[in-house]
Amino acid sequence: xxxxxxxxxxxxxxxxxxxxxxxxxxxxxxxxxxxxxxxxxxxxxxxxxxxxxxxxxxxxxxxxxxxxxxxxxxxxxxxxxxxxxxxxxxxxxxxxxxxxxxxxxxxxxxxxxxxxxxxxxxxxxxxxxxxxxxxxxxxxxxxxxxxxxxxxxxxxxxxxxxxxxxxxxxxxxxxxxxxxxxxx
Amino acid sequence: xxxxxxxxxxxxxxxxxxxxxxxxxxxxxxxxxxxxxxxxxxxxxxxxxxxxxxxxxxxxxxxxxxxxxxxxxxxxxxxxxxxxxxxxxxxxxxxxxxxxxxxxxxxxxxxxxxxxxxxxxxxxxxxxxxxxxxxxx
Numbered sequence: 001x002x003x004x005x006x007x008x009x010x011x012x013x014x015x016x017x018x019x020x021x022x023x024x025x026x027x028x029x030x031x032x033x034x035x036x037x038x039x040x041x042x043x044x045x046x047x048x049x050x051x052x053x054x055x056x057x058x059x060x061x062x063x064x065x066x067x068x069x070x071x072x073x074x075x076x077x078x079x080x081x082x083x084x085x086x087x088x089x090x091x092x093x094x095x096x097x098x099x100x101x102x103x104x105x106x107x108x109x110x111x112x113x114x115x116x117x118x119x120x121x122x123x124x125x126x127x128x129x130x131x132x133x134x135x136x137x138x139x140x141x142x143x144x145x146x147x148x149x150x151x152x153x154x155x156x157x158x159x160x161x162x163x164x165x166x167x168x169x170x171x172x173x174x175x176x177x178x179x180x181x182x183x184x
Numbered sequence: 185x186x187x188x189x190x191x192x193x194x195x196x197x198x199x200x201x202x203x204x205x206x207x208x209x210x211x212x213x214x215x216x217x218x219x220x221x222x223x224x225x226x227x228x229x230x231x232x233x234x235x236x237x238x239x240x241x242x243x244x245x246x247x248x249x250x251x252x253x254x255x256x257x258x259x260x261x262x263x264x265x266x267x268x269x270x271x272x273x274x275x276x277x278x279x280x281x282x283x284x285x286x287x288x289x290x291x292x293x294x295x296x297x298x299x300x301x302x303x304x305x306x307x308x309x310x311x312x313x314x315x316x317x318x319x320x321x
Contacts, residue, residue, distance in 0.1 A: 048265070064309070067307065067313075073209075077211075
């Protein structure tokens with residue numbers, strides 16, 4: 001009896017180990033908060049977003065350090081960190097969710113798949129449910145993720161001062177481009 | 185009346201000057217900056233893994249001089265990222281993203297060589313991330 005229990009424990013452990021995780025720490029996230037009336041672009045890019053995807057369950061997690069966003073204008077970068085996202089208090093934005101149409105996605109087979117991801121986005125100390133559509137391109141054992149969605153900044157307690165409301169939109173556009181590789 | 189006009193002009197000119205300066209304010213350049221703390225890569229990651237909040241208190245947005253052995257150099261569409269060895273079991277490192285605007289004497293590093301970078305600490309995202317990095321020579 002003990003042997004059988006042990007066998008099950010070993011089996012369970014091996015199954016967990018073989019569940020394939022995909023990972024990157026070089027994900028690109030672009031933030032575009034340019035309002036339609038703005039003469040200049042309010043946008044920033046980070047190339048160090050992390051993502052972990054569990055291929056067997058479709059669970060997916062993202063994290064990005066707000067301080068790693070680069071703006072063309074140093075002043076904008078400063079305002080973003082100090083007045084908008086308050087990165088000293090909330091250094092990280094995270095998303096934890098789930099591919100909801102995993103049955104339509106075959107991560108073991110090369111191809112491009114539409115994916116719908118739902119989960120919880122945490123930014124500026126506020127957590128909200130979001131859903132985003134994206135494309136997963138599986139090729140040669142790697143998964144490229146492209147997705148775009150909107151974040152309503154005031155929903156996350158980020159207020160746009162009326163002085164700049166003609167430049168900075170409340171409805172920021174987020175674009176993601178990341179290539180995940182099997183985790184060793 | 186004339187005096188008032190002159191004063192007004194000066195004020196407007198000064199305001200425009202300040203606005204112009206702020207708008208064109210240069211990006212952080214750490215070339216001549218004094219580092220707030222010096223630490224080796226292994227210690228920095230280990231401290232962050234032990235207590236992220238306390239480490240952010242200590243390191244976040246500070247100018248840190250970090251020393252370590254290069255494990256990987258990546259040129260990601262013009263952005264150079266250098267990984268410094270920490271001995272972490274899962275292979276997490278201290279990642280130094282070189283400044284895009286500060287001058288560099290070199291942007292290529294050999295795997296295994298010991299280097300020191302000055303950078304601003306952005307926090308923990310599996311790795312400890314330093315931005316605006318310049319090499320300390």
